[in-house]
């Protein structure tokens with residue numbers, strides 16, 4: 125039984141409304157003394173032509189005899205509901221314990237397809253912490269939508285095409301060596317790329333040479349493609365090491381190069397629709413009526429652009445997946461790029477342009493200042509994750525030196541901490557890396573939630589991993605137990621809310637709340653030393669909490685070790 129739903133029905137019945145009109149406004153009061161749920165009657169004042177206080181008093185009167193409600197009270201303009209605690213905990217706990225790993229899943233998105241374009245790093249450039257956000261948020265949104273029954277398609281739109289690869293080829297031929305690239309990988313590619321820019325400042329003819337090589341790539345010439353493919357393979361190998369650490373995978377690695385032979389018909393279509401205009405030798409789509417600078421489609425030298433490939437990719441994805449929504453996860457600074465080419469799709473007459481959604485996020489910084497990519501002082505993902513793991517190992521060695529699979533746990537916790545830190549705030553906020561804060565086992569952190577889960581597992585283990593099926597739910601009437609049950613009950617709605625807002629933090633914060641409520645429950649209520657029936661009922665709570673924390677962490681892309 126869904127109490128919130130039932131209460132909405134009761135209010136609707138008493139006030140002569142539809143339950144759907146009531147449900148969205150039912151609140152959970154910050155303080156349980158004010159009730160388990162509350163309904164503000166202001167919004168009925170207009171319809172019923174009465175003062176909110178009066179309405180609250182009358183509705184309270186009408187609802188005295190509802191079986192699952194202990195009492196209904198009017199408090200000023202609010203209608204406060206106190207549910208029958210034992211019925212409530214029975215309903216929630218039974219459901220969690222029955223559904224286990226499926227608790228929280230639903231069919232809300234059944235029959236709908238959502239394409240998620242995330243991570244999408246650039247070939248021959250380091251996988252830096254800026255791409256961490258796209259990867260981690262994208263993966264969480266993927267898992268969350270999947271739990272809601274959507275068909276998800278995760279796409280890594282690699283930056284693997286463009287004039288920069290012409291530059292890289294020139295740089296390699298002039299200053300590179302096969303051995304160095306094979307040994308140093310992306311780092312060496314980055315070194316010669318930076319060198320190219322330094323040299324090109326003195327000698328602009330290098331840029332022409334680079335453009336020439338990119339034209340060769342576009343024409344599929346053998347030597348150009350061979351070198352490009354080699355840079356590609358080296359880069360992918362490094363990226364995949366990071367994906368493996370993060371536990372992230374994709375349904376398709378269709379990067380920008382995939383669209384090389386698909387752009388011509390799209391450019392043709394733009395022409396036919398009268399959207400292409402010449403401007404200083406280049407081809408553009410004018411966006412003046414949308415109050416934006418023009419979208420550049422073809423460069424003066426005939427080269428295509430990032431936007432040309434994005435437009436082509438969108439048409440391809442619509443045709444291939446017939447998505448209901450297509451999400452793009454990038455930093456906020458690409459806002460204009462997406463707004464521009466979304467407008468081009470609109471001008472082409474495709475009404476699904478409104479299903480293209482840019483999902484932006486803020487910057488990442490270390491405590492020492494903003495991270496930069498262009499000047500070589502990059503913070504590499506792999507280094508960062510390894511550092512987190514080694515810091516975590518150190519903490520574990522102090523706290524729990526006898527832990528069995530220490531290395532494995534350090535990995536799960538170290539990486540979990542980084543992911544959690546990234547998903548803790550609304551996307552648009554900048555993320556700051558502070559080891560001290562991220563790895564604080566008592567803070568609002570990944571390790572804290574994982575630790576709480578491990579604590580629950582250890583209690584269950586000490587109880588022999590079983591408890592009797594006939595739980596006496598009337599023994600769970602205390603405030604701490606009720607608080608835990610409420611958060612357990614709210615968990616499925618939080619998943620739906622996180623998806624609707626495209627904000628994983630809704631879920632992250634809920635897990636912190638649940639962990640905190642559980643620790644209070646654990647502090648207030650002896651478990652293993654209690655008398656048999658009470659112990660049994662409390663173990664049911666512990667077990668349900670372990671299940672929900674584990675399920676929730678999984679949706680965020682974080683593992684839940686049973687010991688730590």
Ligand code: ARG
Pocket residue numbers: 241243244245246281282283434452453454
């Ligand atoms: N490669 C781009 C970057 O690193 C991100 C690509 C995002 N996806 C897209 N379809 N534009 O900035």
